[in-house]
Amino acid sequence: MVHDGPAPGYRRWALKIEYDGTGLVGWQRQDNGLSVQQLLEEAASKLAGDAPVMSATAGRTDAGVHASAMVVQLDLPEQDRLDARQIRDGISFHLKPHRVAVLEAAAAPQGWHARFSAIWRRYRYTILNRPTRPVLDADHVWHVRRPLDAKLMSEAGQSLLGRHDFSSFRAASCQASSPIRTLDVLDVTRQGLHLHIDVQARSFLHHQVRNLAGSLQMIGSGQWPVSKLRQVLEARDRRQAGPTAPSEGLCLVAVGYESDPFA
Amino acid sequence: MVHDGPAPGYRRWALKIEYDGTGLVGWQRQDNGLSVQQLLEEAASKLAGDAPVMSATAGRTDAGVHASAMVVQLDLPEQDRLDARQIRDGISFHLKPHRVAVLEAAAAPQGWHARFSAIWRRYRYTILNRPTRPVLDADHVWHVRRPLDAKLMSEAGQSLLGRHDFSSFRAASCQASSPIRTLDVLDVTRQGLHLHIDVQARSFLHHQVRNLAGSLQMIGSGQWPVSKLRQVLEARDRRQAGPTAPSEGLCLVAVGYESDPFA
Numbered sequence: 001m002v003h004d005g006p007a008p009g010y011r012r013w014a015l016k017i018e019y020d021g022t023g024l025v026g027w028q029r030q031d032n033g034l035s036v037q038q039l040l041e042e043a044a045s046k047l048a049g050d051a052p053v054m055s056a057t058a059g060r061t062d063a064g065v066h067a068s069a070m071v072v073q074l075d076l077p078e079q080d081r082l083d084a085r086q087i088r089d090g091i092s093f094h095l096k097p098h099r100v101a102v103l104e105a106a107a108a109p110q111g112w113h114a115r116f117s118a119i120w121r122r123y124r125y126t127i128l129n130r131p132t133r134p135v136l137d138a139d140h141v142w143h144v145r146r147p148l149d150a151k152l153m154s155e156a157g158q159s160l161l162g163r164h165d166f167s168s169f170r171a172a173s174c175q176a177s178s179p180i181r182t183l184d185v186l187d188v189t190r191q192g193l194h195l196h197i198d199v200q201a202r203s204f205l206h207h208q209v210r211n212l213a214g215s216l217q218m219i220g221s222g223q224w225p226v227s228k229l230r231q232v233l234e235a236r237d238r239r240q241a242g243p244t245a246p247s248e249g250l251c252l253v254a255v256g257y258e259s260d261p262f263a
Numbered sequence: 264m265v266h267d268g269p270a271p272g273y274r275r276w277a278l279k280i281e282y283d284g285t286g287l288v289g290w291q292r293q294d295n296g297l298s299v300q301q302l303l304e305e306a307a308s309k310l311a312g313d314a315p316v317m318s319a320t321a322g323r324t325d326a327g328v329h330a331s332a333m334v335v336q337l338d339l340p341e342q343d344r345l346d347a348r349q350i351r352d353g354i355s356f357h358l359k360p361h362r363v364a365v366l367e368a369a370a371a372p373q374g375w376h377a378r379f380s381a382i383w384r385r386y387r388y389t390i391l392n393r394p395t396r397p398v399l400d401a402d403h404v405w406h407v408r409r410p411l412d413a414k415l416m417s418e419a420g421q422s423l424l425g426r427h428d429f430s431s432f433r434a435a436s437c438q439a440s441s442p443i444r445t446l447d448v449l450d451v452t453r454q455g456l457h458l459h460i461d462v463q464a465r466s467f468l469h470h471q472v473r474n475l476a477g478s479l480q481m482i483g484s485g486q487w488p489v490s491k492l493r494q495v496l497e498a499r500d501r502r503q504a505g506p507t508a509p510s511e512g513l514c515l516v517a518v519g520y521e522s523d524p525f526a
Contacts, residue, residue: 018395018398018399019398020398020399020401066399068399088394088395089394092395092396096396099398099399099401100398101395101396101398102395103393103395130366131351131352132281132351132352132355132364132365132366133355133359133364135281135282135283135362135363135364136281136283136329136331136362136403136514138283138362140399251399
């Protein structure tokens with residue numbers, strides 16, 4: 001069960017991080033803008049006396065997507081002998097003024113990998129459902145003017161639970177070897193003018209949550225009957241699904257491991 | 264009961280507005296930066312063919328303070344014959360790209376005044392209580408690292424309910440003729456890492472809510488015993504109270520009228 005352990009002379013840390021994806025190109029380093037990975041590695045490298053550091057994440061979020069509790073691994077030089085608190089506060093300090101910070105740090109267990117050891121991911125997709133554009137939560141919600149019925153969305157969502165071929169909800173750019181995924185949770189709830197779509201699975205296809213949100217919105221607004229969602233799933237055809245909901249409504253909220261590295 | 268009615272040829276509208284106070288100088292027009300009042304009046308004037316428009320608010324919030332449902336009055340030329348929806352959407356459109364928007368608009372009842380007809384104001388002060396600085400809710404919370412006990416804060420807060428001389432919690436700049444106010448609600452609740460201080464009164468002194476939050480934080484962190492809050496109140500001396508909590512944690516959440524103009 002050892003996947004890509006730390007290089008010789010390095011020690012692996014598990015970090016829980018929060019980030020606001022607005023204006024960033026996503027987790028992964030890219031040439032066209034700032035990524036969470038670049039910001040995190042540069043901050044950690046400053047803390048480690050400019051030594052190179054390596055990171056990997058439990059979920060490679062897209063541009064504009066947020067995380068309240070993403071889990072990443074960071075391999076730091078052993079010689080630094082920093083403790084968990086120094087790592088949390090030191091990296092957070094060097095991350096300023098960017099909207100990325102470390103919530104928790106812990107020495108990773110032997111053989112632990114942020115991505116390969118994760119057994120589930122949980123995302124929340126949030127819709128602001130009112131006539132007026134978002135203000136206090138701008139950049140953190142999808143603005144849908146048409147009134148949505150959360151109960152219909154919830155009912156439709158139940159038909160997607162379990163193990164299925166999710167080709168209809170998969171981005172053309174998805175690099176996963178199989179379109180089969182097992183959806184363990186799909187809850188739709190309303191809190192005032194906000195609708196929350198909470199989903200959990202071992203892993204997701206690229207754009208799967210945003211594509212589900214876009215199709216659920218078709219149900220909630222009455223443009224599609226409840227039964228349509230299951231038909232779209234069974235069609236295994238991306239063209240049958242609704243629009244891809246925008247990135248700003250999506251937030252990774254939790255990652256699960258058989259043994260919690262922060263416990 | 265008629266206070267400052269609309270000028271001849273003008274019709275009064277009640278608006279419910281949301282704004283993010285970050286980077287603004289507050290409600291009131293000032294020479295040193297953008298105010299909510301200036302942005303709102305300029306947007307409304309554009310909608311009204313550049314005619315002058317006049318506004319007044321139920322609460323003149325300070326720089327950096329937010330509102331999720333502030334009530335304001337806006338006197339627009341009668342001849343424009345716009346309906347409530349056109350006013351809501353038209354002003355919100357002209358307010359772009361600023362983080363101010365109109366949630367509701369309604370023709371004001373005869374004699375109604377946003378400020379003088381209001382019978383209560385409700386504010387929420389929010390603290391993020393954790394070691395790491397705010398990220399997703401940056402600029403919308405007060406960051407307090409020291410662990411806070413919401414129950415102790417709630418208990419202490421009860422001793423301030425009712426009619427009192429609130430001189431100890433009043434800014435030196437306060438222009439109210441009397442320091443006597445009646446506090447109808449002071450609830451402190453914890454939701455995960457967030458603490459909410461909810462207060463309601465007919466009206467508040469300048470900085471009263473932020474000064475209460477600063478003193479409650481002294482109780483919650485154990486720096487003061489619960490009994491100290493009442494002693495501070497009775498001292499009628501600003502120097503006895505805790506620090507003024509920062510503006511970004513404060514949000515006006517509701518204004519009450521005997522007859523709801525939006526009903």
